[in-house]
Amino acid sequence: MNNPKVHAILGDIHKMLATYGTSDFLNASHYPGMPKSIRLALRALSREADSTLNVIGLRKSSSSRDQRGFPRTERRRILELLRRSPYFENTRTLAAFARDMGIKINVNPKDGREKIGNRIAGSIEKLPDNSRNRILDSLASPRDTQTQGWIDVIKSSAH
Amino acid sequence: MHQNEGFNVLLVDLDPQFNATQYVMDYQSFQDHRKNAGTIADLLLDPPRLDLRLKKVRNNPSAALHAIQSENGKKFDLLPADLSLAWIVKNPAQMDYRLEKLLDKIRPNYDYVFIDCAPTDSVLTTMALTASEYLVIPMRPDRFSILGFANLTETIKTFRNNCPDPNEVKVIGVVFTQVTGNSDVEQQSMVEIEAAAKKEQIYVFESSLKYSNSFIRSVRDQTPIFQTLYAHRKSKTAAGKIADELKARITALSKAPKPGKGKNRE
Numbered sequence: 001m002n003n004p005k006v007h008a009i010l011g012d013i014h015k016m017l018a019t020y021g022t023s024d025f026l027n028a029s030h031y032p033g034m035p036k037s038i039r040l041a042l043r044a045l046s047r048e049a050d051s052t053l054n055v056i057g058l059r060k061s062s063s064s065r066d067q068r069g070f071p072r073t074e075r076r077r078i079l080e081l082l083r084r085s086p087y088f089e090n091t092r093t094l095a096a097f098a099r100d101m102g103i104k105i106n107v108n109p110k111d112g113r114e115k116i117g118n119r120i121a122g123s124i125e126k127l128p129d130n131s132r133n134r135i136l137d138s139l140a141s142p143r144d145t146q147t148q149g150w151i152d153v154i155k156s157s158a159h
Numbered sequence: 160m161h162q163n164e165g166f167n168v169l170l171v172d173l174d175p176q177f178n179a180t181q182y183v184m185d186y187q188s189f190q191d192h193r194k195n196a197g198t199i200a201d202l203l204l205d206p207p208r209l210d211l212r213l214k215k216v217r218n219n220p221s222a223a224l225h226a227i228q229s230e231n232g233k234k235f236d237l238l239p240a241d242l243s244l245a246w247i248v249k250n251p252a253q254m255d256y257r258l259e260k261l262l263d264k265i266r267p268n269y270d271y272v273f274i275d276c277a278p279t280d281s282v283l284t285t286m287a288l289t290a291s292e293y294l295v296i297p298m299r300p301d302r303f304s305i306l307g308f309a310n311l312t313e314t315i316k317t318f319r320n321n322c323p324d325p326n327e328v329k330v331i332g333v334v335f336t337q338v339t340g341n342s343d344v345e346q347q348s349m350v351e352i353e354a355a356a357k358k359e360q361i362y363v364f365e366s367s368l369k370y371s372n373s374f375i376r377s378v379r380d381q382t383p384i385f386q387t388l389y390a391h392r393k394s395k396t397a398a399g400k401i402a403d404e405l406k407a408r409i410t411a412l413s414k415a416p417k418p419g420k421g422k423n424r425e
Binding site: 086146150153157 | 181185186187189241242
């Protein structure tokens with residue numbers, strides 16, 4: 001295909017990937033009022049920016065996939081979203097989040113936030129696209145964190 | 160009262176749903192406050208183990224207060240609540256006078272103390288009535304409010320019959336809220352409530368709070384409506400007019416002769 005517009009689009013995308021990093025695209029996807037389709041596109045660019053780092057050898061891991069064959073980047077990205085969300089406040093809010101999303105995970109009394117968050121991220125990663133995107137939307141959406149924060153306070157008080 | 164008149168005001172949240180607390184505090188500040196200073200539930204309940212934080216608060220209840228605003232040396236504080244207040248409703252024994260005793264330690268620092276109660280009759284309502292000198296009834300003009308008004312008047316009668324000093328709580332009156340002003344059904348409800356109030360010799364405020372989307376938005380923004388840029392002037396000044404009428408009613412009621420002394424509690 002020799003469409004000049006296609007070349008121009010691809011050129012602009014590569015320029016963006018060369019200029020901005022993973023977190024830049026992720027932050028842009030958090031912008032208030034962002035249409036869902038654009039948010040998903042920005043997250044895809046964020047993933048691409050991360051795999052670009054992989055290509056030029058900045059990642060320590062020699063394998064881009066974990067033992068289950070999933071790209072390591074996806075789970076880390078989900079974990080990063082979790083860390084930034086109000087649900088990462090403590091282990092109880094994390095467990096409540098998993099419960100609300102219908103995600104079953106084992107939580108041992110001595111488990112810390114990182115361990116539980118990692119398990120949740122792993123479970124989200126394996127979900128079908130629709131379910132995964134719905135959950136990622138709720139993690140990344142910047143709408144009214146106060147309301148969500150208060151809901152989490154109430155839930156953690158009730159248990 | 161604080162904003163317009165510069166009074167020292169304390170808002171006591173006595174509702175297990177703790178909406179008043181959620182309105183004036185962000186959830187992060189609340190979590191820090193609950194962890195370090197406690198809530199009204201910590202002051203009223205007897206925990207199985209009194210840790211150092213609770214010892215400090217029990218000895219000095221002012222430590223549990225959250226400063227909402229302070230201007231020219233005048234303060235507007237909150238005694239926050241949380242969900243654990245529901246425990247008192249489930250375990251009401253020997254609770255009636257606890258709030259009064261608690262507030263006796265704090266109230267000298269304030270010109271006005273407002274206690275926000277749930278609209279249901281429970282030990283919390285009894286505690287609030289016991290601790291109060293006046294009662295004001297905010298009410299939406301609808302059918303459920305008419306029924307709720309009947310419940311409330313019975314609650315007040317029961318309280319007065321059981322209370323050692325029946326003159327303690329004076330009803331300031333009913334103030335209508337969320338009035339749209341464009342519904343026959345609403346107008347009819349207001350007429351019915353006014354008739355019921357008249358029968359019980361309860362005053363109905365001339366000022367009311369008109370319905371406004373700005374109220375909903377200001378709750379979301381956790382900002383008093385008169386401090387927002389988007390609210391209509393009439394919405395902003397409505398609360399001030401109600402406050403003026405409230406003060407006038409308190410003045411009138413405090414001058415009214417007492418019908419007769421009741422039994423002493425001691």
